[in-house]
Amino acid sequence: MNIAQCKLTLSQRKRLDILAAARAECLDAGFRDTSMDRIAESAQVSKRTVYNHFPSKEALFMAIAAQFMEELRQAINVAYSSDRSLDDQLTEIANREISQVTQPDYIAMFRVFIAELGTFRDAFDDLLKDWNGSVDPLECWVEAASNDGRLTVKNSALAAAQFYSLLKGSLFWPVLAGYRSSPPEHERDAVISEAVTMFLARYESS
Amino acid sequence: MNIAQCKLTLSQRKRLDILAAARAECLDAGFRDTSMDRIAESAQVSKRTVYNHFPSKEALFMAIAAQFMEELRQAINVAYSSDRSLDDQLTEIANREISQVTQPDYIAMFRVFIAELGTFRDAFDDLLKDWNGSVDPLECWVEAASNDGRLTVKNSALAAAQFYSLLKGSLFWPVLAGYRSSPPEHERDAVISEAVTMFLARYESS
DNA sequence: GAAGATGTAAACCCTATAGTGTAGTTTTTG
């Protein structure tokens, strides 16, 4: 459970230990079903120390959420290339997206957040504000391909959303919602390939 | 909060009152954050009566889940028509699906279930068993249109899933996950129209 | 090496809530 020691002060190390432990416990049992006592024990830290770093359970949870979103911000940066086929590039984008989105931890964390949406809506809204402000890399890609004359797209934001929808609608959301299990590799590939085909059938310049 | 009186015995009425109250409280605050006392009060029933009908909070919750799924089973039955344009028929299917799926109560209930997924996974799996066994009406529609020679589809299940994905990926899932608010009417229409266009661009027989 | 920040352990308070037991009242039913 301990983080690599590095050159951090004891206090900083403990803080990271607490965050890591809290996160692990959340993924394992959900935020509601873990207690500050358990988190402290799992982090090998006294309960009081937890409260020294985080004034309340709520604050600890929001710190986890912020940390998680920070990780997601390492966004997929797919630059458009006029040399490679569109099919190739879209398949690569899709594979990266799906790799991220099918990680068990990602799904579990997402579920935990949805579960707490009712309680923490305001705090979440704050976190989402700048996230929603950022530009979607796929949208940029679509625009670039459009400017290059290889796609005919009017609304690139909508087109990008459509592509994501085709992927996640089969491979992510139903798993998150718990009405199907994680898709096997061959299905993953089939869905991606069909999404690319459909997208190009609609938007590729003739 | 009372159900229409009809010719039910007192006991039956109470049972329905309890279910309705529990459901309302769930939608309002989530299952975890409502108590049996509150449910009893809201149903205008003594707490003991609640426990006479449902042996535990868990049992009560699963009864709500079963009731909810039963309602959803009143599935959309869109018969394929060889007279009407495909565009028209798909738009109608989409509108019905989206109407259902954008109801605030539907979304809230879905969220509650996701929140409890960790705790009740086994019980949910039982509920899902026969739900997953049933045939998807859109899949039937696609097959009918295919047999009629107006669509060229190899995998109709996947094609149906793609169509749903295009709709829900913009209009439902992000709302459920809480990272966007309910879409305004004009966006709803635009997404539906673009989904239909994309679907036909891919599958309509030339 | 001393001051001040930080960590530790354990007891403690307070509140919420699932679930039960009981004694008495109302509704259903034969």
Added chain:
DNA sequence: CAAAAACTACACTATAGGGTTTACATCTTC
């Protein structure tokens, strides 16, 4: 109407868990 079944009010148990306090130990930094 009488018996059985269901409902009610209410007190009670048991437990969990967030958060605080205290007395003492350890680490960081000047």
